Amino acid sequence: MANAVLDATDAVMLSAETAAGDFPVETVEAMARVCLGAERERSAQESGHRIHEGFSRIDETIALSAMYAANHLEGVGAIACMTATGYTPLIASRIRSGLPIVGLAHNPVAQRRMALYRGVISLPFDTSEMSATELNDRALERLVAQGIAVAGDHVILTRGDHMNAHGGTNTLRILEVETRHE
Known part of the structure; x- marks a missing residue:
């Protein structure tokens, strides 16, 4: 089991x-102890995923760029991915950061799928009634409400210009959680 985690x-x-x-x-408690212990190993926290390869998809480029920023910018508390299918958090989860990756999706199928991704917290998030200007604030408020982010944290947010479109992630924003989000 530890080898599976390290792999x-x-x-x-x-x-x-x-x-x-x-x-x-x-049995489940023992399994959890083994998995958590293996995740604390330094080799489980490092990733060389696709470090020397090019990318053919914009959404993949955004996801991996978000993880690069998360691993190099001080003060990042979380990575939040607004997603229709769960693909962006899947790609992001391939890079280890030790930070929570939050998949925000309206689609219940995508929510269940993301619950299986390593390091990803799946949260329901309906963007249908939100304007483009509201999306970022509502996402930050959701992270604060869940105890994932606090005032002063940077949150790396990915989303698409056209919400709920498959493969539409084309935006990366680095936002700061302010006290008004609490």
């Missing part, structure tokens, strides 16, 4: 026999 596996699970054995709670 950047997104999720681990038990077989039916193990999960339904005489000690299912203790």
Whole structure:
């Protein structure tokens, strides 16, 4: 199990026999301890994912740029990805940062999918009633309400000009959480 974590596996699970054995709670607790211990290893926190490759997709470029910024800018508290499908947080999760990656999606299928990505917190977020100018503030307010970000934190936000469009992520913003967001 530790090797799976060190190999950047997104999720681990038990077989039916193990999960339904005489000690299912203790088994899951032991699995969690092993996974958390493996994640603390320095090699599990570093990533060379696609470091020497070019990119063919704009959304992929934005996701990886967000992670680069998160790993090099001081004061970043979280990465937030507004997404229709969960693809941007998936790509971002391939780069280790130790920071929460928040997938903000209206689509329940995308929310469930993102719940399996390593380091990604999936939150429902409906952008249909928001103007383009409201999106950033509402996203920051959501992160503060969930205890993910606090005043003074930088949040790296990715989104598309056309919300809810597959493959439409084309924007990266570095925002500061202000007391008005709390």
